[in-house]
């Protein structure tokens with residue numbers, strides 16, 4: 001499938017989808033506290049998304065049962081909200097959420113620290129965010145897709161972390177997952193040339209220990225095989241002639 005180039009009108013809709021998701025993430029982040037269940041986060045996420053007259057795009061996606069993925073500590077991605085899973089002081093909590101605004105999708109993830117977190121885990125969370133920003137330095141017209149992958153890997157590898165390989169970033173637009181796939185680890189080929197109007201979800205998933213992951217018996221939750229913490233950071237971005245526009249942060 002060819003990678004879609006969004007028109008000016010589509011870009012406006014993507015911007016609004018992104019802005020509303022940034023607002024949702026801000027509220028979700030503020031709501032986090034020890035003692036709450038991960039299901040409470042999902043209830044809030046769905047209420048916020050529908051309150052903006054948007055649709056939760058994760059809900060029922062390939063049978064996924066919630067509006068947000070809540071992945072705690074060694075959980076990498078796709079943690080299913082549950083009233084039995086209680087957030088504790090010292091946890092890191094990855095919230096991955098998305099919505100549809102007038103037919104256009106946005107997708108973003110943040111890893112939050114609840115209270116005091118071990119220093120090496122705090123560094124993992126911060127560097128996971130930083131490697132996203134290193135990657136998107138390459139996200140401009142004329143560069144190639146894998147310049148982004150290589151920049152993420154080159155930056156994050158200096159810390160000895162494990163870069164998750166089984167899951168990758170992706171194009172996004174009228175569907176949650178469009179071409180191309182965007183790995184977070186170095187590639188031999190340079191990949192396609194980036195063009196203005198491409199909208200991409202860049203999402204490094206970084207493990208404190210080894211890169212290997214496993215899927216739990218719920219068939220969704222992806223965990224670090226060695227049980228060490230994992231962080232996730234994702235934004236939907238727009239390729240322009242110059243600097244990329246990050247659609248899922250508040251300006």
Ligand code: MF3
Pocket residue numbers: 057058059061062064069078096097098107108201203
């Ligand atoms: N945010 C995820 C991604 O980027 C999508 C979650 S899949 C779902 O691919 F099933 F949980 F929705």
Ligand code: CO
Pocket residue numbers: 107108169170201203234
């Ligand atoms: Co995504």
